[in-house]
Amino acid sequence: MTALLNIDRLDARLLSALSRDARIGIGELASSLGIARNTVQARLRRLTDTKVLRGYRPEIDLAAVGIAVQAFVALEIHQSELQAIAHTLGDIPEVLEVHATTGREDLLVRVATSTHAELQRLVEHIVSLRGVTHSSTTLALTTPLPYRIDPLLQALTERSGWGRATPAPEA
DSSP states (O other), X not given: OOOOOOOOHHHHHHHHHHHHOTTOOHHHHHHHHTSOHHHHHHHHHHHHHTTSSOOOOOOOOGGGGTOOEEEEEEEEEOGGGHHHHHHHHHTOTTEEEEEEOSSSOSEEEXXXXXXXXXXXXXXXXXXXXXXXXXXXXXXXXXXXXXXXOHHHHHHHHTTSOSOSSOOOOOO
């Protein structure tokens, strides 16, 4: 089991700023938060070393690059095949992510294709994998609430301090 890292409001604000703009510089982060550059660097190093912060990724509009169809494919599988199926799914470029789940379906697979015909071929391929016993596909029409982390970080840290030696800036 991984040791939990307590984060405070300063960590949450740093992570929030990075989630909005992963290219923001250390100096700009420090200035916007009213803290020293060294504090920002130390906090980011700690968050990276403890794997709380696991990279800096661009947010890509798939539709803008011609990948307009997204769907969620729920799979029922033979339990003994979970690792093999997950590994095989990882080799399929159109598979964006795979989650092991509870309930009737065992895996929830997020996929993206350019057309509905490509989606059908992809689902047929996935269903043909050894160990897959049933599938259910849900087409994503729009994303009224995209992935976000800020509200959760704020709620998690609302009762925590700002940091060990740095007072919170005036709000």
